[in-house]
Amino acid sequence: MRITIRLFARLREIAGASELSRDLPDGSTARHAWDHLAGEFPAIAGYQASVSCAVNEEYARLTTRLHDGDDIAFLPPVSGGN
Amino acid sequence: MSPGATDGLRFRVTAEPLDAASTTALVASSECGAITCFIGVVRDHNAGRRVLWLDYEAYAPLAVKAFETIEGESADRWPSIRLAIHHRTGRVEIGEASVVIAAASPHRADAFAAARYAIERIKQIAPIWKREHFEGGETWIEGATADPLDETARRAAFERACV
Numbered sequence: 001m002r003i004t005i006r007l008f009a010r011l012r013e014i015a016g017a018s019e020l021s022r023d024l025p026d027g028s029t030a031r032h033a034w035d036h037l038a039g040e041f042p043a044i045a046g047y048q049a050s051v052s053c054a055v056n057e058e059y060a061r062l063t064t065r066l067h068d069g070d071d072i073a074f075l076p077p078v079s080g081g082n
Numbered sequence: 083m084s085p086g087a088t089d090g091l092r093f094r095v096t097a098e099p100l101d102a103a104s105t106t107a108l109v110a111s112s113e114c115g116a117i118t119c120f121i122g123v124v125r126d127h128n129a130g131r132r133v134l135w136l137d138y139e140a141y142a143p144l145a146v147k148a149f150e151t152i153e154g155e156s157a158d159r160w161p162s163i164r165l166a167i168h169h170r171t172g173r174v175e176i177g178e179a180s181v182v183i184a185a186a187s188p189h190r191a192d193a194f195a196a197a198r199y200a201i202e203r204i205k206q207i208a209p210i211w212k213r214e215h216f217e218g219g220e221t222w223i224e225g226a227t228a229d230p231l232d233e234t235a236r237r238a239a240f241e242r243a244c245v
Contacts (some may be wrong), residue, residue, distance in 0.1 A: 009139055009211035010222045052228045054209070057143045059230050073141055077224040079205065079212040 001026055001068035005033060009076050011051075014043045024066065030055060031062040033072050050077050092166040093149035095142040095210075100168050100179040108166040109186035116190035118197040122181040124174050128223075131216035138171045138180060141209040145169065148208045151230055152200050156185075159240065160192040165200055169210060180212075199243035206235045 005020040012018045030053045038045040054073040149167040156163045166184040185197040207230045
């Protein structure tokens with residue numbers, strides 16, 4: 001299946017793209033997409049513990065199962081400040 | 083006023099300058115005796131650095147949904163509350179508004195609390211990132227892992243709102 005991966009902020013910079021299209025095996029989860037990405041861009045792996053994700057413009061869990069045509073966004077920690 | 087800030091939507095992400103008066107006007111109604119307006123402004127220093135400007139990046143459709151979620155959470159606690167949240171993207175200069183929150187309620191206590199709650203929650207769950215350009219460099223400012231279902235974070239935002 002083919003999915004679109006959206007990246008923001010530091011993740012976007014590491015990958016050098018805000019949007020990627022990738023083929024994943026059927027039955028893949030958001031975590032599989034992340035692992036695929038971390039394999040391709042090793043510097044991304046440092047965000048493993050802090051990343052969150054959204055599937056088709058809704059917050060989702062890394063355990064969420066993906067489907068052909070899905071749009072998954074990986075979100076680094078959001079802006080702090082006080 | 084810029085056309086971007088006046089098109090009547092209560093929850094928006096925009097590259098146009100923000101206008102607090104027009105954001106505030108979106109929540110006004112005859113049954114509300116109080117409107118609070120919080121303006122987050124870019125300041126010239128952070129962590130001992132001289133800040134030159136900030137660049138904001140957002141996942142706009144999800145950010146708007148996060149703002150709607152924040153209003154829903156606020157309404158659970160303060161039933162008559164009505165919010166408007168406008169956030170800037172792109173380069174924002176020192177002294178310019180990066181976020182405007184307007185909260186309207188029949189009475190002032192709820193309006194103050196809800197505006198405070200909204201900014202705390204935005205910092206927790208809105209998919210918005212800021213890159214700080216300071217004298218001598220630039221860096222992403224990374225805060226919390228964005229997780230709307232994290233009840234501990236939500237409770238912490240309520241506690242800060244109700245001090």
